[in-house]
Amino acid sequence: MADLLTHVLLAYAGCTILNWYRPIPTHWISVTMIGSILPDLNRVTLIVTNRTFEAFLDVPFDIDALSTLGGTVILAGIGSMVVTNQHRRTFAALLAGALSHHFIDGVKAYADGAAGTWLYPITWARHPTPSLYVSSDPAVLTVAISVTVTVLVIDRYAIQTA
């Protein structure tokens, strides 16, 4: 995973660019940013370990399923149930954020050249990765901040939105 700040910033930048073509109200941009966090909710293991879940439920359990495509679709579904209305739009915004997270993580470095099993449960296949980065490299965040600032400057000074 790239760090979460990178994911959140790039989700924001992506929404800002889409907004040039079709207006996106800011409250939907904020939902997309929340969506970009969803695949990393498996990091709850920093607080509650898989072993605790297993002891409690008495079945084998791996919370890493949350950072797969299937896990995030269900999480987006749950998220769409905590709003008063516009459930479908909430689901779409959350899923869009989560997919941006998956795509960014899909090009991170693996020593054997194949990405993680994030396409589960559709397939266990690991697609080839160009191994562009490791998450602990500050250059990743530097690029994310640069992209976001550039997009915001263009948005502010060069784009006329209705």
Next chain:
Amino acid sequence: MCLASRITITIILLTTLGGLCVHYDTTYDENWPHPPGEQLQKQSPEPFVGERVLLFGEVQTVNADAITIHVTDDNDNVAAELEVTGIEDHVKPGGVVQVYGVLESKTKLHAEQTVVVNRDPSATIYKLGVSVAGLLLAVAYFFRQWQIDFQKLAFKPRTTKHDPEPEEVHHRG
């Protein structure tokens, strides 16, 4: 959508999510093409000698021509201690590496490709700290745009003058 429907659907989705976590755990090892920590622990690395494997490990010691790593299982117990040769990248004890290479013996791995996941413990702390900042940013921005409707027990957009949006129309009964 009424509260009862939302709660019902949420319970169904949470149950499905739990099922997915169980299925993921029970089928992961047979679908991951490399020996997972659990197998190294149960069988020792012996059956995999001569194979090309991808392993994640925490760096224990660093010498001129080799490092030792601890490969852990899902519960962070040490499953195997391996001496890794052929590492060109700079790492420190406490760092985390991915090593892809041939397991030459029960305790020796020759790296063909390595990825330094965390150079040292400070890299881990950096990643965690920046991620917490990202989490806070997203949550803070969300609460600037949304508020809790305590009657309906749900979030609703904060009403703004510029941004009146029609509520979703339900055509179906």
